[in-house]
Amino acid sequence: MNQQLKDALLANLKIKELNEMQQATLEAARDHANMVLLSATGSGKTLAFLIPVLESLDKTIKGTQALIIVPSRELALQIEDVFRKMATGFKVTTCYGGHKREIEENNLLEAPALIIGTPGRLTDHIRRENITTQTIRTLVLDEFDKSLELGFLDELSFIVGALPAVERRMLTSATEAIEIPEFLGLTDVHRLDFLPTNEEQGPRLELYYVNSEEKDKADTLFQFICTTAGRSTIVFCNHRESVERLNQMLQERGLTTTFYHGSMEQREREVALAKFRNGSINTLITTDLAARGLDIPHIRYIVHYHLPATEETFTHRNGRTARMEASGAAVLLLGPGERLPAYLQGTATEMTVDPEATLPEKPKWTTLFIAAGKKDKVNKVDIVGFFAQKGDLKKEDIGVIEVKDFFSFVALRRSQVSHVLHLIKDLKIKGKKVKIAVAK
Known part of the structure; x- marks a missing residue:
């Protein structure tokens, strides 16, 4: 990629330069066919793999040349949005569950250079021969560990087996906690590890805990939102029922909130995220569905209403804030008998909430x-x-x-x-x- 084209891409994306991880990935992709990129959530992995993908595309080839597999529809749409903003001239389409298959089939009639999709829907299209796989040379598995964690092993194996001409493979993840399956065919793998050390993580993400006198913790959450003047907040719960109950309770008490979980219709999820992204809503209550793949800037607080089951879940939830150069805070609500997880002992500071704090102003x-x-x-x-x-x-x-x-x-x-x-x-x-x- 010449400097003029690179400058044009950065201008379209409204960024001045690639960060260290993105530049290293671009350079490594030119010399290595198989790569694993480990980098924290929010560090810019999407652009890190999209530029090498773009470099691999050839305008003289009519068929699909690159495939990006992601664990969620939200991540697929986010990647598509970034690629479109790059204004490359190449056609791109997304395929995911909850989207009308007929629309996708129509989009696939004239083969796009790049397809982004979730494992289940991609498997369906390949079986129906809606996707011509013979020309696909580049394969990216973004957040590949999450796809495996969600049980997509069979679908991934089928898709990879249906790609006879793949020459370049890139896997990305925000953790290194999972083994790479043999069916991916990764040999001579070049590994880029940009995961921050504990020392590097400290200053940007502040860790707090709030003690709740009540087991329910709903009153404490309400007081927290009022105390923090309704700054942009994501509240994580472990159950869908809790998400809807909390949302209703907070709304009844005068707060402007919305909720988001996997049982909602796609249109409902789109509305909820749009409101949160544009500032019409300042508090989003959700399950761990929102812990990955949602590109929402300027989130100030992550509240763990329910304690995360694992340290990895805690890390991914917190990845929604303190993104890139921004700062943010993770707050754990502790009910009677609950304690900080062992991996946080000594690192979190107690925060007190004001029980008399008034309702924050409505969003503008x-x-x-x-x-x-x-x-x-x-x-x-x-x-x-x-x-x-x-x-x-x-x-x-x-x-x-x-x-x-x-x-x-x-x-x-x-x-x-x-x-x-x-x-x-x-x-x-x-x-x-x-x-x-x-x-x-």
Whole structure:
């Protein structure tokens, strides 16, 4: 990759330069066909493997040339988003459970250069011969340990066995706690280990614990959120039922929260994450589903409402904050009889909450749902123009915009929403009348 192209990529991604890990990965990929990259969550692994993938793509080849396998749909969508922002000119598509297979089949008719997908859905497409595997030369398994942990061993084995022409393999992980299966065919492996040592982790992630007098800990959580003035927070629970119960309790007490877990419909999950990403919601209550693959910047607190089962789970949960150069804090809520895990003894500081703390201010943003997206030829520029011209909004009144295949989300200043909805009632976007409403 020449310097001009590299500079253009970085400009498209709005970053000044590659970090040490990304640069080392790029250089190593030029000399080694098989690689394992170990690097902490939030350190920039996605870009670290996407640039070598891009270097391997050939515009003269019509078929699919690279395949990236991930453990979750959220991670697939995140990687797709980064690749699209790189503006490479190569077609990319994602395949994952919960997405209509018919849409994916249509996207695969003209073979994309890059496919990103989850093991189960990729296996389904390969068996249906929707994916032509003969031209795939590059294989990336991102968070490969999580795919194995989630029980995708058979699917991974099938997919790898269906790739007769793979020449380059890269595995990435935020831990080194798992053995690489033989079916992956990794020989002469070059290993890059950028996992931080304990000494390196300390200053960026602050560790605290809060003692709760009640076993339930719900009151303590409420007081914590009020004490911290509603700063951006993810609350981890071990059970889906607890997630929904806590969310309802906090909302009934006046907090602006949402929840996220694996039993939700895909659209519900998209709405929840969009609201949290754009600042319409400051508290997200979730299971360990959110411990990997969610690219959400500026999270200040990770709260362990339930203690993590293992040190590895604790590490992955905390990877949602203190990302890149940002700082953050992990907070463990301890009920009567609960103690800090052995691996944290002596490293966490007690934090006290103010039982008299008042409710934090409501977020300044509200999320609107727009029933049109990429497949309707609607993009971010169209949405900004529509709300600026028809909704009489200034640029600073329009926040984060996310455009999906068939719908979009836009954050608008809360104080303007009612007036805007009145102004745009019955108006069209790009000549088409679409539903626009506050996202539920």
